[in-house]
Amino acid sequence: MLISREKFQLAKNIEKTRYGDYEYLYLEGNRAFVINPHFVLFIEDNPPDEEDFPVLEGIDFGSIPDKVRVKKETALKVLKNLPSKKFFHEVLRYALFCEKGDYIKFGMTDLDDQQVISQKRIDSEYPAFRSFDKLTEVEGELVDHQELPVDYLLKVLKAFQDFGAETIAVRKFIMNAPVVMTAQKEQMTMTGVVTPMIQQEEEAPCST
DSSP, rough: OEEEEEEEEHGGGGOOOOGGGGGGEEEEEEEEEEEOSEEEEEEEEEOOOGGGGGGTTTOOOOOOOEEEEEEEHHHHHHHHHHOOOTTTSSGGGGGEEEEEEEEEEEEEEOOEEEEEEEOOOOOSSOOOOOOOHHHHHOOOOOOOOOOHHHHHHHHHHHHHHHHHHSOOEEEEEEETEEEEEEEETTTTTEEEEEOOOOOOOOOOOOOO
């Protein structure tokens, strides 16, 4: 499967937290996302037919990934090795993904050279978060007053800027509910959801 540079750019928004499971770029189907306790960002797209991508040594045509974790360092290496955004052949702006045994691999080429970056597969449970589909379907009335964590809102807006969004639609702005923002670019949709996303379980009181 082919993965766009915009998806790898999401890794720039990964932050160190006390919840280690959030420190990854996640690939799932045609969606890539990053998440922390305060916001989630995800991009959905319809990549070109991977049969148009040049054959790369050590890379097979991969299927749509099912919940693959990618380390931030791996994603940034892939991003660095992708051909120029203005490269003459559109499909070469993508990385080819495949899974081999205990490893996941990404291949890039500009037709003259190729680069393959691999990472050991990380198998563990996903962090708990609300359904993306439910988040984008929340109903309610607009409100005049809503407290938002400014730092995280600015980070999400910066991610939209890196994505290349010229306008952002605020899907929902509801009291005590997440703010859902979306933007379109070519055949890609980026969504950002701000406010605490993760509901931490309260510690049980000590028994006496």
